[in-house]
Amino acid sequence: MARRRGIMSEQFKEELAKELGFYETVQKEGWGGIRSRDAGNMVKRAIEIAEQQLSNGQKK
Numbered sequence: 001m002a003r004r005r006g007i008m009s010e011q012f013k014e015e016l017a018k019e020l021g022f023y024e025t026v027q028k029e030g031w032g033g034i035r036s037r038d039a040g041n042m043v044k045r046a047i048e049i050a051e052q053q054l055s056n057g058q059k060k
Helices: 010-020 023-029 036-055
Strands: none
Touching: 010 023, 010 036
């Protein structure tokens, strides 16, 4: 199965993990070590940020 290239930068994902409190797990175990719930929350937060930027007329 081919993996798709991620849309979020590694730096942005790390910032989200820090904000959501599971960055230590990422450091110890990599992205495969996080819980599904944490991954979902990370995507949800990324969407919230994107929506805020769109409503402010900004792009990141």
